Amino acid sequence: xxxxxxxxxxxxxxxxxxxxxxxxxxxxxxxxxxxxxxxxxxxxxxxxxxxxxxxxxxxxxxxxxxxxxxxxxxxxxxxxxxxxxxxxxxxxxxxxxxxxxxxxxxxxxxxxxxxxxxxxxxxxxxxxxxxxxxxxxxxxxxxxxxxxxxxxxxxxxxxxxxxxxxxxxxxxxxxxxxxxxxxxxxxxxxxxxxxxxxxxxxxxxxxxxxxxxxxxxxxxxxxxxxxxxxxxxxxxxxxxxxxxxxxxxxxxxxxxxxxxxxxxxxxxxxxxxxxxxxxxxxxxxxxxxxxxxxxxxxxxxxxxxxxxxxxxxxxxxxxxxxxxxxxxxxxxxxxxxxxxxxxxxxxxxxxxxxxxxxxxxxxxxxxxxxxxxxxxxxxxxxxxxxxxxxxxxxxxxxx
Numbered sequence: 379x380x381x382x383x384x385x386x387x388x389x390x391x392x393x394x395x396x397x398x399x400x401x402x403x404x405x406x407x408x409x410x411x412x413x414x415x416x417x418x419x420x421x422x423x424x425x426x427x428x429x430x431x432x433x434x435x436x437x438x439x440x441x442x443x444x445x446x447x448x449x450x451x452x453x454x455x456x457x458x459x460x461x462x463x464x465x466x467x468x469x470x471x472x473x474x475x476x477x478x479x480x481x482x483x484x485x486x487x488x489x490x491x492x493x494x495x496x497x498x499x500x501x502x503x504x505x506x507x508x509x510x511x512x513x514x515x516x517x518x519x520x521x522x523x524x525x526x527x528x529x530x531x532x533x534x535x536x537x538x539x540x541x542x543x544x545x546x547x548x549x550x551x552x553x554x555x556x557x558x559x560x561x562x563x564x565x566x567x568x569x570x571x572x573x574x575x576x577x578x579x580x581x582x583x584x585x586x587x588x589x590x591x592x593x594x595x596x597x598x599x600x601x602x603x604x605x606x607x608x609x610x611x612x613x614x615x616x617x618x619x620x621x622x623x624x625x626x627x628x629x630x631x632x633x634x635x636x637x638x639x640x641x642x643x644x645x646x647x648x649x650x651x652x653x654x655x656x657x658x659x660x661x662x663x664x665x666x667x668x669x670x671x672x673x674x675x676x677x678x679x680x681x682x683x684x685x686x687x688x689x690x691x692x693x694x695x696x697x698x699x700x701x702x703x704x705x706x707x708x709x710x711x712x713x714x715x716x717x718x719x720x721x722x723x724x725x726x727x728x729x730x731x732x733x734x735x736x737x738x739x740x741x742x743x744x745x746x747x748x749x750x751x752x753x754x755x756x757x758x759x760x761x762x763x764x765x766x767x768x769x770x771x772x773x774x775x776x777x
């Protein structure tokens with residue numbers, strides 16, 4: 379075999395490995411049918427290398443079989459900026475929908491191979507009658523359209539994840555007139571969803587806080603090597619998961635380790651994923667030259683995207699001061715009047731600026747461009763890339 383052919387085969391294998399890794403980062407649960415089929419084949423082909431890389435650099439566990447690949451990710455820290463979303467409306471899940479999701483998954487564990495939406499809802503209603511849930515303020519009796527809409531949002535999320543596959547019927551008909559819908563239950567996908575290192579049934583603590591802490595706890599390092607490994611996991615997870623890693627968000631030991639190992643960590647990520655490190659005085663961003671790993675676009679199209687960009691520009695001009703939310707509402711109202719020709723019809727109606735501002739700030743916060751305070755919003759350094767300055771002309775030129 380010639381050297382050139384060997385190099386070509388090696389390059390092809392590296393490219394396939396990169397595509398497989400990116401597929402898992404883009405969608406940590408891949409199924410063997412539909413749009414995921416080709417990605418799953420690549421992951422299966424490179425499963426050993428991928429499993430070793432994620433285990434060594436992030437501590438994430440990769441499960442692969444003939445029908446499912448699941449990258450069981452653990453976040454580096456609590457992060458409320460990426461909630462579950464209704465796949466249709468993109469409205470973030472609230473407390474009740476999260477509880478209903480857990481109750482639905484528990485019901486599906488005991489279900490037959492097929493289940494109807496009405497049957498699943500009845501089992502969730504029975505489970506929601508638990509006195510502990512009622513005492514905590516979570517009630518669900520499937521009365522009225524709002525509660526049916528919550529149940530439909532949960533089912534649509536499970537459809538998107540692949541836990542359920544629609545056989546007959548339609549969720550919109552269920553909302554309109556309670557017409558039932560039939561689903562297949564995919565037990566292989568269902569079995570991979572729980573992202574914890576131990577089963578909830580093995581935890582004895584009776585309090586919510588204690589049970590949650592035990593469910594998410596990781597091994598406490600008791601040697602220098604294990605402490606360094608824990609720091610490496612933390613930093614790599616954040617560089618892979620978050621738009622920007624700010625040095626100010628790290629403790630002293632993490633900053634010291636990153637100062638020594640920054641080149642090694644970022645080069646390993648680049649080699650696997652194709653992400654390119656952008657290193658600044660305030661932190662590091664792993665930039666995606668292919669622009670397909672993030673589910674958040676900035677700038678984006680439509681009214682919401684334009685509002686977000688304009689608010690980012692406005693905040694960028696405020697320096698380090700904390701900007702009150704009411705001031706942003708007023709600015710959104712002004713912008714709605716100026717751009718009413720191009721924005722959606724209801725943008726100028728009274729009160730709409732509150733929701734427009736909320737959506738914009740949620741996106742900017744998730745992108746690590748702003749930080750929320752009790753008094754309002756302040757900018758973070760990465761927002762400077764969206765700053766707009768007065769145009770300048772070369773010396774000797776006139777406008």
